Amino acid sequence: MNNLPYAEVAVLLPLYNTFVYRVPDHFAATAEPGMRVLVPFGKRRVTGYILKRQDTDQGFNAKAISDVLDDLPLFPESMIDLFKWVSGYYIHPLGDVIKTALPAGLNRYDVTMVSAVEKGLDLYGQGRLTPGENQVMAELTVSGKISLKHLAKKLGNPGINSLAAKMEEKGLILRSSTLTQDRARLKKEKFLSLADNPEESIRMSKKRLQILDTLKQQPEMSLTSLKKVVPSARRLVKPLEAAGYIRSVEREVFEDPLGDPVDPDIPPELTSEQEGIVNRLTSDMDKGFERYLLFGVTGSGKTEVYMRIVRQALEKEKAALILVPEISLISQTERRFRARFGNNVAVLHSALTSTEFLDQWRKILKKEAKVVIGARSSIFAPVPDPGVIIVDEEHDTSYKQETGLRYNARDLAVVRAKMDNIPVLMGSATPSVQSYHNTRTGKFVELELKNRVNRKPLPEITLVDLKKLKDANGIDRIISPTLSTAVRKCLDRGEQALIFLNRRGFSTFPICGSCGSSLKCRYCDITMTFHKNESEYRCHICGFSYTGKVACPDCGSKSIKPLGFGTEKIENMLFTLFPDARIARMDQDTTSRKGGMVKLLKMIKNRTVDIVVGTQMLAKGHDFPSITLVGIVCADLSLNFPDFRASERTFQLLAQVAGRAGRGDMKGSVVMQTYNQDHFSITSSRKQDFTEFYLNEIPFRKALLYPPYSRIIQLKISGREKEKVRLTAETAGRFLQTGIEKMEHAGNTIQVLGPVEAGIPKIASRFRWQILLKGSSASSLNRLVRELILDKEIKNRKGVSIAVDVDPYHML
Numbered sequence: 023m024n025n026l027p028y029a030e031v032a033v034l035l036p037l038y039n040t041f042v043y044r045v046p047d048h049f050a051a052t053a054e055p056g057m058r059v060l061v062p063f064g065k066r067r068v069t070g071y072i073l074k075r076q077d078t079d080q081g082f083n084a085k086a087i088s089d090v091l092d093d094l095p096l097f098p099e100s101m102i103d104l105f106k107w108v109s110g111y112y113i114h115p116l117g118d119v120i121k122t123a124l125p126a127g128l129n130r131y132d133v134t135m136v137s138a139v140e141k142g143l144d145l146y147g148q149g150r151l152t153p154g155e156n157q158v159m160a161e162l163t164v165s166g167k168i169s170l171k172h173l174a175k176k177l178g179n180p181g182i183n184s185l186a187a188k189m190e191e192k193g194l195i196l197r198s199s200t201l202t203q204d205r206a207r208l209k210k211e212k213f214l215s216l217a218d219n220p221e222e223s224i225r226m227s228k229k230r231l232q233i234l235d236t237l238k239q240q241p242e243m244s245l246t247s248l249k250k251v252v253p254s255a256r257r258l259v260k261p262l263e264a265a266g267y268i269r270s271v272e273r274e275v276f277e278d279p280l281g282d283p284v285d286p287d288i289p290p291e292l293t294s295e296q297e298g299i300v301n302r303l304t305s306d307m308d309k310g311f312e313r314y315l316l317f318g319v320t321g322s323g324k325t326e327v328y329m330r331i332v333r334q335a336l337e338k339e340k341a342a343l344i345l346v347p348e349i350s351l352i353s354q355t356e357r358r359f360r361a362r363f364g365n366n367v368a369v370l371h372s373a374l375t376s377t378e379f380l381d382q383w384r385k386i387l388k389k390e391a392k393v394v395i396g397a398r399s400s401i402f403a404p405v406p407d408p409g410v411i412i413v414d415e416e417h418d419t420s421y422k423q424e425t426g427l428r429y430n431a432r433d434l435a436v437v438r439a440k441m442d443n444i445p446v447l448m449g450s451a452t453p454s455v456q457s458y459h460n461t462r463t464g465k466f467v468e469l470e471l472k473n474r475v476n477r478k479p480l481p482e483i484t485l486v487d488l489k490k491l492k493d494a495n496g497i498d499r500i501i502s503p504t505l506s507t508a509v510r511k512c513l514d515r516g517e518q519a520l521i522f523l524n525r526r527g528f529s530t531f532p533i534c535g536s537c538g539s540s541l542k543c544r545y546c547d548i549t550m551t552f553h554k555n556e557s558e559y560r561c562h563i564c565g566f567s568y569t570g571k572v573a574c575p576d577c578g579s580k581s582i583k584p585l586g587f588g589t590e591k592i593e594n595m596l597f598t599l600f601p602d603a604r605i606a607r608m609d610q611d612t613t614s615r616k617g618g619m620v621k622l623l624k625m626i627k628n629r630t631v632d633i634v635v636g637t638q639m640l641a642k643g644h645d646f647p648s649i650t651l652v653g654i655v656c657a658d659l660s661l662n663f664p665d666f667r668a669s670e671r672t673f674q675l676l677a678q679v680a681g682r683a684g685r686g687d688m689k690g691s692v693v694m695q696t697y698n699q700d701h702f703s704i705t706s707s708r709k710q711d712f713t714e715f716y717l718n719e720i721p722f723r724k725a726l727l728y729p730p731y732s733r734i735i736q737l738k739i740s741g742r743e744k745e746k747v748r749l750t751a752e753t754a755g756r757f758l759q760t761g762i763e764k765m766e767h768a769g770n771t772i773q774v775l776g777p778v779e780a781g782i783p784k785i786a787s788r789f790r791w792q793i794l795l796k797g798s799s800a801s802s803l804n805r806l807v808r809e810l811i812l813d814k815e816i817k818n819r820k821g822v823s824i825a826v827d828v829d830p831y832h833m834l
């Protein structure tokens with residue numbers, strides 16, 4: 023810790039440089055890198071993060087830090103270089119990078135409060151105010167001091183800011199500013215115990231006696247637990263405490279997000295394939311940075327390999343960071359690491375409350391948990407001294423963040439490993455084309471697990487040609503006789519079947535029977551989906567809904583026909599085909615409530631359901647030993663996307679879904695229905711042959727110069743005014759063209775595609791345009807886009823935003 027008089031601060035504003043502030047004497051000993059501060063900026067105060075202490079203000083006549091908001095740093099100093107790298111590479115303001123990295127709900131905001139003053143109240147009483155002023159005073163007399171934002175909401179008046187300013191000038195009200203804090207805090211819990219000698223005696227009701235009785239049975243009890251015995255305990259405890267019957271203390275508690283206890287496991291003896299890989303990584307661990315791709319079919323024992331390597335890191339007194347896709351978090355991986363490493367495990371994911379998240383965060387920082395498991399955002403976990411980073415299912419698209427700071431956690435794992443000079447291990451049964459290509463060019467070291475641990479063959483896959491079914495009747499056209507026979511047999515054997523369709527809802531293409539127009543979202547340029555259970559049409563992009571009785575917005579006709587099908591319709595058809603079966607559905611609609619997912623997984627595990635219908639949620643990571651049949655209703659859905667990764671996604675999805683069959687002792691089989699029998703994504707997923715897929719796919723990428731043969735940055739231009747968005751997109755396009763001409767060498771290697779209207783031209787009332795930049799050098803692309811973003815003419819456009827997506831995934 024140094025006591026240098028100045029600090030470099032990244033402020034929470036859309037700015038790309040950092041600022042120097044003076045550290046006042048009373049903070050000299052406590053302000054450390056990694057802490058949040060409140061600093062003056064213009065007329066405001068804003069949150070910032072201390073990056074370092076320094077001995078000069080570089081001649082800026084620095085202002086003083088107003089407040090230090092933390093007692094302890096929120097991240098280790100070693101992570102600052104990573105934040106800076108992210109800010110540079112993704113062209114994103116540093117302050118916001120750090121905010122994204124930190125647990126949500128930490129930040130304080132400057133809030134403007136308003137209250138009435140006497141003069142205002144007088145004039146209001148005399149009826150001498152304008153109608154607008156009257157409204158404000160009426161509200162203030164009721165609510166007293168209130169935040170301006172809250173007031174605006176109550177009055178439904180977005181112009182309240184200038185009105186309030188005028189009213190203050192006239193001396194009618196007073197504005198003041200205060201700091202509020204988001205919810206996240208360490209949870210405090212009240213613990214109660216019986217005191218020896220009460221100071222006074224009070225009347226004992228039955229309930230009071232019950233409380234004393236309960237407390238008698240143990241040395242200490244939390245108020246939360248006591249409330250389970252006596253629901254009104256909080257109120258009842260007060261007089262008992264005052265009279266000295268009960269003592270209480272407040273303590274910080276760590277909430278365990280995992281819930282159930284997990285029994286420790288006994289590590290199995292490694293297979294020789296596994297052992298070779300573990301040995302290699304163990305001996306390499308001291309050599310520093312290296313990138314490994316572990317390619318192994320499902321069930322080949324990758325997770326066991328991860329756990330052995332984590333053990334090695336712990337033995338070297340280091341920590342380990344393990345990234346897993348969001349969706350499989352509540353499944354195996356986490357439980358298995360818990361069974362092996364017990365309380366040394368910390369888990370971070372989006373289903374935690376902010377308090378739970380913060381608990382885990384502090385545990386990691388304090389080195390109380392050295393095995394850190396988490397989804398995408400845990401690449402920013404404050405692990406002080408990692409010895410290895412592991413990325414499971416490295417091909418998974420959930421590693422890519424699609425809003426705000428659009429980063430890819432898989433790629434950042436490599437960057438962070440390089441900075442910490444440690445190995446990074448990425449594993450998958452269906453690697454990304456990008457990573458596999460990297461093994462071919464020698465950038466990554468390829469490690470392979472060729473065999474399944476139990477030596478079980480992969481399931482057999484039968485293809486059904488959907489083109490041949492187009493004249494079939496009703497249900498048969500969607501669920502072929504081959505598939506329904508297979509399901510019947512599976513049920514008769516008493517086993518479970520999984521039916522996969524990557525589209526939710528009942529009717530996915532409702533169309534007007536009179537005029538033929540499709541029912542579109544009012545705010546987005548896409549068709550709504552009918553959800554039969556809730557009897558409503560929903561927009562899957564913005565969430566807007568119409569009731570099921572809506573009339574055609576174009577012609578007013580009430581006869582809307584439910585064309586197209588999703589999981590809900592399939593579920594319905596299965597009810598008809600198999601009235602004796604217990605059927606459950608697993609998609610975003612049935613799992614959005616907290617605990618919904620766990621409940622469904624338990625049903626599958628406990629075999630209280632025979633057929634599960636679901637979307638890609640079912641494809642990932644879960645291990646359901648009693649599922650022996652997988653039916654894929656339509657393998658082609660993701661194939662026709664206008665995206666250069668469509669084939670890759672289709673292959674991965676199909677191979678992963680198919681891999682769900684026969685994971686237990688019984689042999690599995692798969693029925694795959696498709697319109698594209700001969701497409702290589704389908705044929706190679708049928709054989710579960712990644713290499714074959716790769717060798718078919720890579721020539722396309724090369725010919726069209728798509729990644730891995732180029733780098734891409736996508737600019738997403740959007741706004742509420744159609745014309746303005748188009749004009750901005752065109753201006754940006756011209757700017758980029760001129761920029762390329764000016765760049766001497768890079769000029770001929772950067773292509774600008776667009777501007778064009780986006781694949782989905784409108785989302786949530788915002789019109790969207792895109793520009794795609796393709797080039798061989800990431801740094802020249804970066805330089806070009808940075809110039810655009812910082813250009814005054816572009817920057818100062820009101821009402822149009824330009825989002826930068828480096829290495830984009832979703833091209834629509």
Ligand code: ADP
Pocket residue numbers: 290291292293296318319320321322323324325326327475476
């Ligand atoms: P993957 O992660 O590649 O899908 P897992 O690590 O989950 O594979 O292994 C599949 C199954 O085999 C798991 O039930 C695991 O406990 C078991 N397993 C893994 N390695 C061994 C081993 N060396 N001996 C016995 N069982 C093993």
Ligand code: ZN
Pocket residue numbers: 534535536537538539574575576577578579
């Ligand atoms: Zn119509």
Ligand code: ZN
Pocket residue numbers: 543544545546561562563564565566786
């Ligand atoms: Zn919508």
